[in-house]
Amino acid sequence: MLFSYVDQCIRLLITQTLYCLSGLIPKQHKAVMGCYKNKFADNSKYLFLHWQRQQTITAIWISGDKALIKQLTQQGYLAYYRWSLMGVFHALTAKYYIYNSYIGDINQYFAKGAIKINLWHGSPLKQIEFDISNGPLHSVYHPSTWAQKLNAKALYHQQYVKPDFMLAASDTVKGLFRTGFKMTDEQFLCCGNPRTDYHRYYQINNHQTPFTNQEVKHVILYAPSWRDSSLTNDNNNIYAEAINFKALSTQLIDQNQILLLRLHPNEAHFAAELDQYPNIINITEWDDIYGIINKIDLLITDYSSIYIDALQYKCDIAFFPFDKAHYHSECRSEYSYVAKLPAAGPSVYNFAELQNMLKHMAVNAEPSLNVADSSRQAFCSPQTRQVLTNTFWQHSTNALDCLDELVKQGQHEAIKKPA
Structure with missing residues (x-):
C-alpha cells in the first residue's frame, strides 16, 4: 500500500511538472488533433478532413498508433506518432488542441497554454464528468478521502483539465455540458457537430458498405x-x-x-x-x-x-x-x-x-x-x-463554419480565453 501511495505521488509530481513547464513554450498558429483509443474517428476526424480541404489552418494529427500514422502520411496528411520528436514538438508548440474526449487524445502532458477545444463524442443522456453521481467513475470526479483525491490527481490528470471551448447544438446540451465540465456560457460555440455536418457540407455519399452487393430488405x-x-x-x-x-x-x-x-x-x-x-x-x-x-x-x-x-x-x-x-x-x-x-x-x-x-x-x-x-x-x-x-439540434449553424471562424479570428488576434 505504501508503495502505491509513493508511486502515485511520483506520478503526480512528474505529470504536473511537465504540464506546467509546457505552458512556458511559445505557441504557433496551428492545431494538433487526436481521438480516443488512438483512432481516426468522430468529430475531430471530420474537422481535420475539412481543414485539409479548406486549408483553414495547419492541422496535424497525433496518435499512438504507428500504423494509422503511416496510413495518414501516405494519404498526404501531416500526422505524427505521439512520442516521436515531431509529435512532441507539435504538441508543445500548437496554439490549438482539438479532441473528442480528453487532451490525452493528443498528449496530456503538453497542453498547457494551448486553446483547448473539446468536441466531445455524444450528447448527454447519462451523467457525465462532474455530474456523475454513482458507479465506478464517481470517485474519479468526487473523491472523498485523501487516498481517493491522490488517486484522482495522479491517475486522472486530464479529466481535471477544463476545455476552453465546447460545441453545443442546443441550450439543453449546453446546460448539461456547463455543469458536467464546470464551464460558463461564454465558452460554448452554438452550432452542430462536425461528424454530422461534414457529410451535409460536402454532400458525400460514397462510403463502401459491407452489404453493397446484397439485396436486403x-x-x-x-x-x-x-x-x-x-x-x-x-x-x-x-x-x-x-x-x-x-x-x-x-x-x-x-x-x-x-x-x-x-x-x-x-x-x-x-x-x-x-x-x-x-x-x-x-x-x-x-x-x-x-x-x-x-x-x-x-x-x-x-x-x-x-x-x-x-x-x-x-x-x-x-x-x-x-x-x-x-x-x-x-x-x-x-x-x-x-x-x-x-x-x-x-x-x-x-x-x-x-x-x-x-x-x-x-x-x-x-x-x-x-x-x-x-x-x-x-x-x-x-x-x-x-x-x-x-x-x-436547436442551433443550425454548421460546426465547420463556426470553427473556421474561431481559428481565423485567432490568426489575427489573441482569442481571449474564458476565465
Whole structure:
C-alpha cells in the first residue's frame, strides 16, 4: 500500500511538472488533433478532413498508433506518432488542441497554454464528468478521502483539465455540458457537430458498405452504449447473454435483413466472438458509422446518445435496454430530464421482444413491440420526432463554419480565453 501511495505521488509530481513547464513554450498558429483509443474517428476526424480541404489552418494529427500514422502520411496528411520528436514538438508548440474526449487524445502532458477545444463524442443522456453521481467513475470526479483525491490527481490528470471551448447544438446540451465540465456560457460555440455536418457540407455519399452487393430488405444497426461496470468486471459478455446470436442470425436470413454490430470501443473484445454468424456483420473496428448512417433502416441502441445523431437522418429508432436496472445502479444514472422526453421509438427488454419487433418490421416495414397489440405505436410521430430534434439540434449553424471562424479570428488576434 505504501508503495502505491509513493508511486502515485511520483506520478503526480512528474505529470504536473511537465504540464506546467509546457505552458512556458511559445505557441504557433496551428492545431494538433487526436481521438480516443488512438483512432481516426468522430468529430475531430471530420474537422481535420475539412481543414485539409479548406486549408483553414495547419492541422496535424497525433496518435499512438504507428500504423494509422503511416496510413495518414501516405494519404498526404501531416500526422505524427505521439512520442516521436515531431509529435512532441507539435504538441508543445500548437496554439490549438482539438479532441473528442480528453487532451490525452493528443498528449496530456503538453497542453498547457494551448486553446483547448473539446468536441466531445455524444450528447448527454447519462451523467457525465462532474455530474456523475454513482458507479465506478464517481470517485474519479468526487473523491472523498485523501487516498481517493491522490488517486484522482495522479491517475486522472486530464479529466481535471477544463476545455476552453465546447460545441453545443442546443441550450439543453449546453446546460448539461456547463455543469458536467464546470464551464460558463461564454465558452460554448452554438452550432452542430462536425461528424454530422461534414457529410451535409460536402454532400458525400460514397462510403463502401459491407452489404453493397446484397439485396436486403432492411439494414439494422445495433449500437449499444458502454457499460461502465466493465471497468471492474469485463469477463462476462453481456451481449451474448442477452441475445441468442445464432437464433438471431437464422431469423435475419429468413427475413432478408442484415444486422451491423457496433459495440463501444471499450468493449470491442466482446464483438470478436459475435461475428461468426451469417447476416451479422461486426463493424466495431470501423473508425465510425457516419459514412453509412444514411443507409440504415433501423437503429437499435439503449442508453447511447447515437440516437440523437440519428434524429437528423431518416432511419427509425428503437431501444433495447435489457439491463436497465443494473445499468442505472452499477454504471451511471441518467439525467432527470431524460425521463420527460417523448420516446423516439419503441423499447424492448428481452430477446423474445427483440425478435418480435424485427419480425414485424420485416412483414409490415415498421417495427412494433407486439404484433397483436395494435394500440402500441411503432415509432414516434413526425411531430414528436420534431420535438426531439428541436431539443437536441436547436442551433443550425454548421460546426465547420463556426470553427473556421474561431481559428481565423485567432490568426489575427489573441482569442481571449474564458476565465
